[in-house]
Amino acid sequence: MKSSLSRRKFVTRASMLTGLGLPWGKLNKSVANALSIADEPRASALPAGRIVDMHVHYRHHEPKFLDTFLKLSDKLNLTGCILTPFEHRKIVADAARQHPTKIIPFGALHLDAPDVTKQIEELHDIGYRGIGEISSMQRNCSDSVYFPVFELASKYKWILMFHTGIVGRDKFDDPSNVASGRMRPIYLEEIARQFPKLTILGAHLGNPEYEWAAEVTRWNPNVYFDLSGTTLAKMAGRLNDFRKMFWWTDQEWEAQPTDDPSPYSKIVFGTDTGTPNIEAVLERYLAMFEACDVPERTRKMILGGTLSKMLNLPD
């Protein structure tokens, strides 16, 4: 779920900074300062190689969104899984055909929509590679009523990306049938076991149920999490705590999905932010890598290697 709080803060602060007429590079640094990451632990150098961002919401209200994203993609060697509302499916499908190494189309569908399976079939036909961010469902996300969706996605060997944990509130005065309790990371375990051909990604590491998220990914080779949203901001002063969550060694890991024995290899990169702030989130990941001594090889896998392999992206 796109973090409405981050978005609100970002929009407010970034527009103030834009109003100052700062050039792009300075703006980016200023945005980082505005988001209070300047005092956080300093990040290490960026490992070489493609970065794959699992968590880029298509911003239809920004007319030049795709152009802006492509510029950043060139600069950072960045590929985005573009999480696209169904009504905007065609424009993103076209962009993906034009830029197949930069834009991977994902459909942002509502699991409770009566024609959700029909929508999935159509997305598949136009080249979509998965669904996400799945959020705000009316039942627990592992409810069997959603199994037809998971069956279909499993048939396509798709990646499903779920929001996990606390969810932003969009409406403060109107009632809304939304509950973070339906999106706990523990539910992803059941989906992963029932549908072993699916790759399940959980956004936000289950914030705040980090230990559950880590245990679920430890035992399930087809489950990964990103650290987007407020997680890395909240943990900025205690990045070492990730060691407590990702505590196991290769000897204690029967469900190790690759030959990388580092438990951190179960993390993928996701930003869940506007294009101008993607670099700031990248910095936060790099700071976590430093704090937890994440091996170089694993850093590369987190930032892009794992998702490149899953999505069969060319080098």
Added chain:
Amino acid sequence: MKNAVSRRIFLNTAAKTAAAITASAAFDGVANARAFNLLEEHVAISAKSDRIVDIHTHFEPDNPKYIDDFLRMSDQLNVTACMLTPFANRKVVAEAAKKYPRQIVPFGYVDLDSPDVAKQVKELHDLGYRGLGELEFVKKLYNDPSYFPVYELANQYNWVVLFHTGIVLRAKFHEPEDVASLRMRAIYLEEIARRFPKTTVIGAHCGNPEYEWAAEITRWNPNVFFDLSGSTLKKLRGRLTDVSKYFWWTNTDEGTEQPNNDPSAFTKLVFGSDTSPKEVEGILTQYRAMFEACGVPESARKLILGGTLAKILRLPE
């Protein structure tokens, strides 16, 4: 749930464990370091002292020498085991328990979703079984009313029932399986304990990773205890003092009835190994490291390692 990983790790790393643990303890604080520095001495002193009661010993049907292996370890360490026995193997363990009543206490593993589960439970009772466990891999939440007939029977028999709690291993990676840790959360034991107060409810693995829930449930429910088997003590090895944060109410008025009216919150723990006989000593070492790190009083240590279960099960001396 028998932890295959623990077993493997122990075999592979027994020799390295002390060094690794000491290193991680040094990383996290003096109390932990002190705990591990005292380990060897403690193990040597306690190797054959008070009776240890292990709530979490899985009978291994595939090992024809299992009972012999267990009895050898039992003699060496003075261990009594609640032997968690699949229904299919009920007779061999019932006979062994009759022969070695001081060392083997038979517990029956039944599938709560089996249509004849209540009949199985009655048969186990007739054979002299003393409880159920490890209950796990359920198709519904533990506190689902469809399981109440089993709990009614356990209550009628004043039995001890051991439940798996928390994250559960995945046996199949390529085939679908209808398994979910969420059905086995520690929080569900509370409702069972309240509805069936003559039953002693024991949660394995202290709810991993919901340790705080597990501790709060045991604080309010005199008939609930937890073991620290599985990966819990391994995961916490560099920060064993955290166990004090979960079991926080020592010497306060915030607890309920505790074994022997002991004021230590840690008395709501019991010993469980969830491993093969040759690895039990390694798990004892992990428990003792936690005792040192958290300053668990001697009286509470004795209750945890055997006193509490010996009393509940009315074990012969």
